[in-house]
Amino acid sequence: ALLEARGFTADDFALSHPGGALGRKLLLRVSDIMHTGDEIPRVNNQASLREALVEITRKNLGLTVICNDDMLIQGIFTDGDLRRVFDQGVDISNAKIADLMTKGGIRVHPDILAVETLNLMQSRHITAVLVAEGDRLVGVVHMHDMLRA
């Protein structure tokens, strides 16, 4: 109320708050902020669940893409998927990732704006999105990447 009396709106506050990077990165294109190359968590479709989990941990985005050597996307597997697999009582120690992955995966084109991608994450209740040209994987972006300074 005090700030409002001084003509300082909620929007000004959110955008200018120290440490709050909100808004600053949102007009960039996804291609400017996405993880590329070795930072992309990925395994091929012959990998075991165990190998996929090691890759998720190594790259620290909470998911791995399953794709072939030409980077054509086959599926995605997240920390949430691991929990659901476990809930279902699947024999985890011998499982193959190809049998457990979510086929396809929610993706955006690299030219899309960060703000559009954040909206997509909210509407689909996900925290990371694949970046692809058609079925060819070019990057991965996490919610944190868009808000961080």
Place this chain on the structure above:
Amino acid sequence: ALLEARGFTADDFALSHPGGALGRKLLLRVSDIMHTGDEIPRVNNQASLREALVEITRKNLGLTVICNDDMLIQGIFTDGDLRRVFDQGVDISNAKIADLMTKGGIRVHPDILAVETLNLMQSRHITAVLVAEGDRLVGVVHMHDMLRA
């Protein structure tokens, strides 16, 4: 560049974009947007890992709090923690949640602003925060709750 020529800044865009709730909720207090009561994922410290995972799935926030009947927080367990437990080769089928949880848990006071909480999530690389008065759990808030319309 076209939009800029019309005096429309990046910040205006991010805040006004259709579907983009960004900024709108950020001056609310965490107590206004947090999940409370039955929406809080929680188990007591006698629970098995399996019971904890069922609770995470049921409440759909990607974590469960471990607390006693007076709502005093003992720890937290996330989807990411499940993956790390699995990586370590723990015997998952007989595990107790108390042996695997992260003791304590990152928390904020219910009077804190949403924007502050979002900044904390970014700096700690987490997607959800416990809301507590001292050690007493009063709610849980996910990144999505702050950005969603």
